[in-house]
Amino acid sequence: QVQLQESGPGLVKPSQTLSLTCTVSGGSISSGDYYWTWMRQPAGKGLEWIARTHSSGKTYYSPSLKSRVTISVDTSKNRFSLNLSSVTAADTAVYYCASLGAMDVWGQGTTVTVSS
């Protein structure tokens, strides 16, 4: 059974780059069954879809974040990552990694605060 675990700093300074990693266990990140996705949710607000990637190499980004976001896959470490540059307080949120769709798996979420 595939499980996901987010990791990364809980506090990031404004203008810096937020880097999060999602480690996949119980399965291969190269499996074509999964669409590896990053989402976030500011406190008290709704969900925001950020980006997703697939073993085929296809990658999709939210248009509103595309200029600042990169999603990447490290097959050697069975994990995928999110980099969000030039962060501001508006990027403070709980960040979730997941695979959505028929193969639905979620990490537990990790809180990231942007503050000096």
Next chain:
Amino acid sequence: QTVVTQEPSLTVSPGGTVTLTCASSTGAVTSSYFPNWFQQKPGQAPRALIYSTSNKHSWTPARFSGSLLGGKAALTLSGVQPEDEAEYYCLLYYHGGVGVFGGGTKLTVL
């Protein structure tokens, strides 16, 4: 910018039926948007209910169903239980893979 619209709030009586909808600013929602529905209770992570319009996960209660209705994606709860009180989010996919969440519907069971 694409906007996905849901009812901000709905109220239903226990045992009743309620339909939540999910509309796209680009026009009618079809199966090509692969509508997904999620439930989120306070303090918890979201939980998937429906994928690709009407497909249920193994954990999705039978009283939840997904469909397309009048150009929108729809989530119908039949025989609502008190534990169904939650926030519900829809997710649509555009251009083959870009996801956009709706703003969520707060469902009150009263």
